[in-house]
Amino acid sequence: MSGILSYGACIPRTRLPLAAIGGGTAREGGPEKAVAWNDEDSITLGVTAAIHCLEGFDRAGIDMLIFASTTLPFEEKQAAALAARVLDLPRTTQTLDVTGSTRAGTSALRAALDAVSAGSASRALVIASDTRLAAPGSGLEARFGDGAAAFLVGEGEVMAIPQGFSAITDEVTDLWRPSGHRFVHAWEDRFVVQESFAPNMAAAIGSLLEQTKTQAGDYDRVALVAPDARAHAGVARATGFESDQLQSPLFGRLGNAGAAFAPILLVAMLEAAGPDERLLLADFGNGANAACFRTTGHATTLSPRRGVEWNLARRRVVSDYDDFIKAKGLAPSEWEAGTNPGLSATILFRERDDDLGFLGQRCRSCQAVQFPAQRICETCFAKDDFEKVRLSDRTGTVVTYTFDYFYPTPNPPTVVTITDVDGARIHLQVVEIAPEDMKIGQEIEFVFRRIHESGGRPNYYWKGIPKPEGPTS
């Protein structure tokens, strides 16, 4: 039987209080949204969710990766191929991006489950990630949030089995972003809800219930995406769900995470569900998707994951709107970014295993672990006798550090360390730590981030964060 084997989520740690938008004063406990900071984007959040999802699972068996997002950093150059390299997946993995609609995440999940059922894939990884930008100060800005979810799909010890899918397609210019535009546009709310959101969601849910011969009341947990709380309540009422069935849509905590919104809500249901529960999920964007699942006994035996609750509990509140604007690259700057050709593509090509895969090497003669790859062993001078070792899922220890106020960043200082991982020394930026908390011996976990934008394009590498509490990744 095929189904969902594992899940993971990544919600950026930074939260912007909605009251701070436009320069207002925030108070603790008020509504907020999760925001990708300057070194995070849909790729980094998606990869991180996938790493959380894959904890304890062998990556070598994965043969399909679907990356779903409306905010892919490259319009041409595949996100899934980049993610596959970062995740050290086999070269034979079938990769594809699904984009263009906020329904992309649930469409990708269905496609992966279908591929596994049809036998064209045996184990598929689905990543849904979004970091949508609305114009500063606009109504949409307060609604959007950033995040990612990932699912591992295949046969074996599945924790949720799909029971049915439905899809409605529709052509409406309700929310849109033309090529090359940074900000999402929307027509007026009542039009979007009355002519697009509500009817499409109701149609998809109705079709699913009919097809599966179930009633609204049969479901233990129901997750519905919506543009706001009022539209959420409206569609729940219209489709016959009671409030005690409804998964919180996380308004005021996460925000509408676009293509990752429904997938994140599915993760929230999965991590809370016991065995033999019925879950229903409905998603929206140029139509609607609905899907239902039944959990198995593995819902409770799967080792703890870094899911929605774990992510939501980690917060760094930024209440200065100017900091947010700077981090998003929306503040005017004296120099246009990216007017140079950037790093040589040839260097990026040769150093993929180092920069993206974070693969070090172990000397077969002396066992010393080193990074980056080198021809001659730094310790015993043996030549060309190494095996690759993936360092991204290891834990490091800070050997020494400095705080650099000169390196261009919206929030100086940049914390720079020499971090030891299994004996290899790595010159590593550490984020999500205050300088006063840094110490020699600090335990470090590795995270995939944007490192700089040389050439006007995102360049990715690994950084450190203080090793968090909770389930390992």
Next chain:
Amino acid sequence: MANKESIRDKVSIVGVGCCPFGENWEKSPSDMIVDAAYEAYADAGIERPQEEIDAVFTGSIYSNKGPHECADALKLFNKPVTFATNYCATGTDLIRLGVLSIAAGLYDTVLVVGYDKPKDRGVSGPSVVVDRVRDLPQTPAGWFSLAAATYFEKYGASRKDLAKIAIKNHANGCLAPKSFLKRPITEEDYFKARIISWPFGLYDSAAQTDGAAAAILTRSDLTGRFQGDPIAVKGVTVRSGPNPQKDPGNDFLSWKPTAWARDDVYEMAGVTDPRKQIGIAQVHDCFSLTELLTYEDLGFCEKGAAKECIADGVFERSGALPVNTDGGLKTFGHPTGATGVRMIYENVLQLRGRAGERQIEGIDGKLALSHNIGGHPTACGIAILGRP
């Protein structure tokens, strides 16, 4: 086993020159090369350089024009002109190459010219190197400050000790006519200045400037041909080291290339008690802590004991072993490729007793050391001069 002493006293310096270091907006690299070389010619009494100079060793970091830039500036054609670079140790390495070429018997007299023109690099102010995805941020302050957390924790030193080095070098720079910064600072100034890369603030960091420096080297038995008071080369070396950022054995309490170069050059020059035999030293103070670590790495004091020596004023102009008597990289300025040659200029003037207001007394019969480190650091060059 090689006889390291074989180089001692074989080669002498008979002329030195140095253009004023600073933000030389109106001077091109060629202008500065001419200023430095013609001062060295005049010092040596060379009137027909095209006939008297057999070979040229030149180098810089930011120029990518190769040996022609110097050859063309000085119109030294039909000669072997070598362009060498070794990060901030370029200057000392050029001296080494010149010494070796003469000791090998290939040339009688060579010209060494180190120069750099960072103000022509096409960036406004200091730049951040972005040539890789890894290893960022790449600022020199960020590389050298990595030894601070470890050293401070192990030996209990602090920014207060670093401040004394900065104050000393600012005071010394005020006495050097060709230095860039002539402004004494107080401890209060030091602590008020902005932080560049903790614990380095503005006054811990060398002043990157434009500049050129030159030296005329000749066979020691030919010094009589020149008017310049000759100073002998007792030893000169360069040592490579691993990138400290990925060296698994690095303790971030000292810089390995300095210790390795020290052992080599002390053997060449016969130094067994550096504190007694060395009367003056110009060391690579790209950052205040680099100078502090160098006191220890060169054996001027025990590992960990630098802060006591600093407090005792050992390295002040009035102390037992004055260091960076012209203000060092900090205030004289740091035109990367020129710095090692500028140190030779200072040590030659001091050993001749012609350093003017900043002349150190009581160094007759003693040795003068100059020290460069380059890269992260990944290289060190040391030269020791003295009376023949």
